Amino acid sequence: MDYRHLQNRKSMHGRIVQELGIEIVKGTLAPGERLPAEPVLCEKYGVSRPVVREATRVLVAKGLVTSKPRVGSIVRPREHWHLLDPDVLYWTLASIPESDFFHSLLTVRRIIEPAAAALAATEASDEDLARIRVAYERMAGADSADGLLEPDLEFHRAITAATHNDMLAYIGNMMSLALSESIKLTSRHPDTHALSLPRHKAILTAIQNRDPLGARQASLVQLENALVDADSILEVGSRSVR
Structure with missing residues (x-):
């Protein structure tokens, strides 16, 4: 990274x-x-x-x-320590194994993102739904892994904003830098676009359908699959340096 x-x-x-x-x-x-x-x-x-x-x-x-x-x-x-401070985060990333950072962040994401998706399904306004949908459409239209990064981040920011919970929205914004590094890791998977889109579409669909349980489950599935993708990337990387 x-x-x-x-x-x-x-x-x-x-x-x-x-x-x-x-x-x-x-x-x-x-x-x-x-x-x-x-x-x-x-x-x-x-x-x-x-x-x-x-x-x-x-x-x-x-x-x-x-x-x-x-x-x-x-x-x-x-x-x-203010671990989400940009400098502290970069120093931490530079001093620990990549896999340790990813797994630590994923633990936090498992706590926050499914709950945010479920809350967004009940609290989102029409404008919020449009913002999430536009972010997904930008993801679908991305022609490279680099082009996928910003709309992917926006997708997650839009969901936390759609909760209309100021604390969740703040936490989501504070995590943006860490999340971007996580997305950069999983985007190294050769099939990142094909794998990522249906997972995010499932979250979007559940939120649009006002289905909090479905949104929570779709978010959990997306995170579990991200873990599988990341572990496969890290395993390939570890073999290449042996």
Whole structure:
């Protein structure tokens, strides 16, 4: 996946944020451990204290560290990290096996997406149904795996929006980046278009028919099949590097 090519940070504070962030996510700097002292970081990167402090503030905002006077900056336990923050997500993706990321995300998707599809089946307005249908039609009209990505994301965003539940819609938007990486993985399957369309059509049809149980089941089936597709891709990849 292209997430492994981390961004080249032009600013020094951005470089410090990225390097420390990666060390935290990889476990080189463990929860409860202090970050190197400001003078050490200033000397290492050739920057002033304000630059180091700005980098620390960014890490605090991402939930990775807590900073206290006369104590310093301490790495926080993983459950406090903002894992869907774009930077934290990319650092995580770069530091764990691809299969671990996919399976972790799929567990979350199994909890959220079937429930959202079921709720959309009862709460969607005509405008919501049209938005979901248009996203599906754009998927059907895509002529490449790359062209399938954005309408696939929009399909799932449209469903969470159709629940008219602000928290679900927010969670759906926050997960968009992680979901896009999941879709990129499954789109490497040679038959991705032929496999994906009927699964999404089943979800659309159930929502249009105001069938919450059918929508929930169709969503679960889509996720289970995505798991099968991804595992086959990852197995092929592991064999190719042996």
